Amino acid sequence: MTFHAASSFAQWHSKGRHASYLRMTKSPGGILDLLEVQRPAGDMSRPAVSDIVLMEDMLGCSRVRGDLGGGRFDVKTAKGTLAVAAPNFATSVINDEGHRLRSLAFPLARWQSVLDEAADGRFSFDTSCIYGRVFDSSAIRSAVRNLWTLCEDEGAPSRLLARAAGCEILAELCSLGGMPFAPARGGLAPWAERRCLELMRARLSDDISLDDLAAEARLSPFHFARMFKQSLGVPPRVYLTRLRVEKVREMLEHTDLPVTQIALEVGYSSNQVLARVFLKHQRMSPTDYRRAVRDPVRRIAMQ
Structure with a gap:
């Protein structure tokens, strides 16, 4: 099979024969691509893209076989089951039935530093054992469902929502893959909390990002998101x-x-x-x- 080059998972699904399968796509500034795809039975292999791709099966399938970067698999899936495809890996997937997937694609360039910081430099895409496994996670499924609901209510997710949701989902994926994120470090210092809330109030009309707020508190985005929730009781987006x-x-x-x-x-x-x-x-x-x-x-x- 001949593949055409694609720089991202979203781009691959927007061109050629795969474009007709795309039902919805949302992307806030290249932070997190959200796609819903309705595909027929058959070969759905794709070229390597520089994204980590999380997929949720919305219907279930009697048989799925292939390789998502963690070795060959041959499984039956159920509604709501999850799988992850490795970045920079040409996947092979053959489905015996038509199916519908919701996918979240994490552009590696935008998330590598977050993963390095969160795992204290111990995270490796080469050693993670999550790729190609069919697994269940109520935490991830809930986060994905909430993200989609907010998209339906508010349109494309804000940069703050996309970054915070991505941190939450990646933390769970890394834990399932045998590389737990570093523990939280307590809440925000009083000065950091005050300055972040002042910035939020001053920029209500802006698409403020998690990175903006983290910089104000002199923290990485990942640690800031967890420390903000410890201090204020809710994530930054909710606040x-x-x-x-x-x-x-x-x-x-x-x-x-x-x-x-x-x-x-x-x-x-x-x-x-x-x-x-x-x-x-x-x-x-x-x-x-x-x-x-x-x-x-x-x-x-x-x-």
Whole structure:
């Protein structure tokens, strides 16, 4: 079989005969590519790409055989099972049935330093035993499901969400592959916590990244994400959403700005995205909230 060169997993699926199988793709700045692919039975081998690729089987398959970088396998898969393909390895995969996969591709150039830092320099792609195994992980499946749900609600994931989700998933993959990440080092120092929250509030309208926040705290992105959660009780992305909703409430209460303008002021791409987020957190639309807080009778009922 002749392969055409592809620099990434997403690029491979966007060209040639494989392009017709692609159902969805989202990529926030090349940090983490999310793809959903519906493929027929047959040979689905591909060339080497410089990504670590995590795949979740959404249907199950009576027989899958090939090599994802960890040696030959011949297995039956179930709905929700996971597998990982090694970077820089030309995979061979033959499926006996049509199937649907959700895949997360981690560009190696963007994640190598995170893996080195998290594993104290002990991580090796050559020695990891995770490749080609069909395995189950409720933690990874939950993280992938949450990522997809947020994509459906808010569009392409933010750089903060993509980096934080990637750190969480890679930590679990490395643990399953026999190379646990270094233990967490406690919470953020008070000065670091204060400066990070100030930066979040100052840049609500920006696509702020985990790397930006980590730099403010003088930490690696991986360690910062875990230490932030220890200090604040939730991941950085969740806290940023809380700050945005808080700011939206304030602007709805005290300004006459249109909802579309408010959405842009706090970093959402449209009033529809803001409405979905706000409804999830406040159980009413931004317009209904504005009416309620400005009507004394309805405001009392809300309290």
